[in-house]
Amino acid sequence: MLLHCPRVQVRFSQEKVFLEHEGPAWMLFAEHGGTLILKVGDLHLRETAGAADESGLFLEVDLSPPQNVIQAIEDFAAQQNLPLISLKSPEPECSAPPILAACHLPAQKKFIFAEESRLQVRPTPRGTVEMEVQGAFRARTVPCQEADLVIHLTPGDLAGLLSYLRALARASG
Secondary structure, eight states, X not given: OEEEEXXXXXXXXXXXXXXXXXXXXXXXXXXXXXXXXXXXXXXEEEEOOOTTSOOEEEEEEEOOSHHHHHHHHHHHHHHTTOOOOOOSSOOSOEEEOOSEEEEEETXXXXXXXXXXEEEEEEEOTTSEEEEEEEEOOEEEEOOOSOOEEEEEEOHHHHHHHHHHHHHHHHHHO
């Protein structure tokens, strides 16, 4: 499943890294090696982040047109056997503890990751959704192929996130 992302930023002040996506970006919801992931690829290094910058993964996800998003969520959930919860009125925020949140930087041969982090999702006044992952990120030197960000979630947490996104899309349509 793909959802449009008008904004994608990765900031790690300790590593002096700031990544963004050029042009239209898409968040891929997929199963990868038995793990459920959210992924945005093709990120580009923009500048070094200052020490005062907040570190984490920051995304904006578009839920329009609502009917297409709802259908995509329901189809993906059915394919992955994820039970969606019917939410009449979505809460102001949804959160989950990712199994892993990470970013690959091939040019620097860095893998920046957090095994203990928090994904927070909330609607914006613009009719989109902000997704933010913050935690204790650290870096390792490893060869990697693509500058991307990935968020690994348990099936239960992904089902909860998809239920929340579906409820927001329904409320906006």
